[in-house]
Amino acid sequence: MIPRTEAELFQRARALAGRTLGSIAAEHGSVPPVELVKAKGWAGQLLERALGASAASRAEPDFQHLGVELKSLPVDARGRPRESTFVCTIALSEIGDVEWESSRVWRKLRRVLWLPIEADRRLLPAERRVGEPLLWSPSAEEESALRFDWEELSGLMGRGAVEAITGHLGKWLQVRPKAANGQARRRALDADGVGFATLPRGFYLRAAFTARLLASHYAIGRP
């Protein structure tokens, strides 16, 4: 069940292209929800199962032995991403000591299997089709741009300014809340290295980034 090579993983992903989530769900004993409001991660978790990823939720790529991260990407009828893409949570008390090469962001984004999913709100989850997969690594320019954002944001957090960060910062990568609710708290360090509790946050890729990514690899997304 676990793909042994990247090629095998990609081949398996290509076999899903054009199929509906409902038909894939039927093969894995999964019952499609009528709405995603209480099942936001359903499609992503179904695709993990269908492709043989471990269901484990760790701060590592989904296919750790291959170094590949699986990301479903909701797209509209024109193939444009409908949402930003969550990358990882932020260890606020350590972020100041981490380098880009060993960061969670880079470990997850250095190799990604993108799986576009039809995400028109008028479609039931079961009716939505899977698109052609894209096995992607950032180009040198893309990596450089992502690293620039990451270093700016990480620098601020490392200096204790996490609460000064808003979703407006970062050209391609942004920091936004990532929590069960507004009462959730995570340990962070202030400018003097003193611990305090704050809302958990995560790194997200802006939809503009994934839109460019799709446009440069598919014949879509261009007016």
Added chain:
DNA sequence: TTGTGATCATCT
């Protein structure tokens, strides 16, 4: 309880 899977819902 924390991180991963994300989308929802509100504001601009």
Added chain:
DNA sequence: AGATGATCACAA
């Protein structure tokens, strides 16, 4: 409309 801030379910 698009983006930011808020939120929901599940596994380990």
